[in-house]
Amino acid sequence: MTDTAQFIDMILFIVLPYVAMATFFLVSIYRYLGRAFTYSSVSSQLLENKQHFWGLVPFHYGILVVLAGHVIAFLFPRELLLFNRVSLRLYILETTALVFGLLALIGLVSLILRRITEPKIRVVTTPMDWVLFVLLFVQVIAGVGIAVFYPWGSSWFAAAMTPYLWSLVKLQPDIQFVSGLSFWVKLHVVNAFVLIGLLPFTRLVHVLVAPNPYLWRRPQVVRWYRKPGGELAESKTGRS
């Protein structure tokens, strides 16, 4: 390997990931504390209600399932490899991943078309939305392409990507696992880090405030200035 190639790999697979993670954490937290008002999914369903369904629903189900797959492979590589030893299971896993990847792709394309064709939606589209669309499109296309042309990803991810990612986490970056991978896989990895780094600057921040407390809270929310003791407080009580 030439020095230049090695240098580029170092920039892309060591420097970029750390820069991306640093911006992700610092900017997200800063934005949450300083500009909480901007944390929103900025839905446009009010302005256009039909294509919205055919874009948002497939995209979200697709991308969530695929992302969950990546996280599982990252956290439980050994268990995944054991699971994949039965080839039927491997086929089922791979097909599921591909189907949901395609679902995400269909949804994304439909969303991009919606942004272009609906005059009302164009009004609420920012330049950053277009940057996001390009990055997401590259990411999903690369992902689906990998699933088709470099199959059995659920196994080789666990063998190659997981050790690389853990080496980053452990602050002992080791790029020997990734430097030999094909262009498409590298593109997918690099683009993923770019997306993570840019996330706090985009509407994607809504992912960080996904509403889990809803599942546990009581139906009614009441806020008080003063509790019976006279102390000033903000609190929540149920219907009681």
Place this chain on the structure above:
Amino acid sequence: MNVRSQVSMVFHLDKCIGCHTCSLACKNVWTDRRGAEYMWWNNVETKPGTGYPSRWEDQDRFAGGWEKKNGRIELKSTGKGKIIFNIFHNLHMPSMDDYYEPWTYDFQHLFNAPEGPDQPTARPISMVTGDHIDIESGPNWDDDLGGSPVYAKNDPNLEGLSELERSQLAEIERLVFFYFPRICNHCLNPGCVAACPSGALYKRGEDGIVLVDQKRCRAWRACIAACPYKKVFYNWASGKSEKCILCFPRLETGQAPACFHSCVGRIRYLGVLLYDASKIDEVANLPREQLVDAQREMILDPHDPDVIAAARANGIHDSVIESALKSPVYKFVKQWKLALPPHIEFRTLPMLFYVPPMSPVMAARNGDGDTVNHVSRDFFHDIDDARVPLQFLANLLSAGQTGKVRYALRKQRAVRIYRRAKTVGDVGEEEAAEMLKQADTTAEEAEAIYKLTSLCTFDDRFVIPPMHREEAIEMLDDPHERRTAAGFGFVDQPKRGA
């Protein structure tokens, strides 16, 4: 007993002249902003009519409010189980087409148009896109029965009415309608609050005002579908939900809300009700026909020493209890039983009540056009024969029970006749007294109703409790810190997120 106080409202429909002054006062104060142009936190509808957004009362379409399932109430549109299915795309949310596309006019063209054979015109321009549009509907498109074959005919409240009654409503030259002004009802069991995945909506403990925490709203849109009255709106520019705030900055400084203050017909009353919050769950779960009575039952008598003691124990300030004693809303709703909750069958327990309107006598009965038959042997025949059928009013104001509406209308009629006997004198005193008796009222009560209805001053109509905001937590902040901020509740600019 868990006593809480609620700033509650009564709208006296018999006095509403449909001038829309309330709507404009509200629009000018609160929703004259980008993204909020289409919102009318206060709007006035013509009934029969489909309202704004069109057919909002049709919960098969919009799935607002609660429904009984397996003996428990659940939100019709969403819930803990359903959230994963409707968070990406809300199936029941109205789109802008259900409201209307806000527009202005190209007035500049009147000045800038090149010289030509025709007068220049000011074409309508969409306030969303800035393009020329054809106006297809507006916020009060069916005002005064405009387009009634399309709108009035499709009013969901016509359900259960006979063909005769329906045709009666639309008889040529004898058309009948009344106005129905609407704001947020600041419910006791609000669907919007229960639906919010982020917990951004809340009810203020001290006065019961329902608000959206703009910093916590993430545009999941569940509130918009869950409110059966469609009084939570989505600001498409800021990406946040907004709703009527009952002008709390005005209330906190002792002023009536803008729509109340500006009301030309003086139809609006505002005052404190004390209620038993421990009963909310139980009452909201009762069978449909018990709801009106049960909600009245929840409202507590502020004269009762036990209630006062329990209120004090709950931290309700003496000045608020004092205000509850003078509340006009308590009189209309609880003492006189004249005011009724709108669509209580949605089970959100609304705290805005309506006095049903009197209407002309059914045309088919007095075909000669002579309806000035004040007293016949059957004193109240014209209530059941009114041209706005009782069933229609009952569908709107008492979950379909005509008895509640009839009671309120009979009492109003008795008060009128009683006053007529006193002032005009063409009705005998005994007949008036007999009517009062039949309408379950007394001369003193009739006098009080008459005074609060016809001679009410500003201070009679708006009994605003001291809010004691001087003790509130924000008051600990230095106001100068907010000098360049953008209004209530924002230290940072309310700027749309990228």
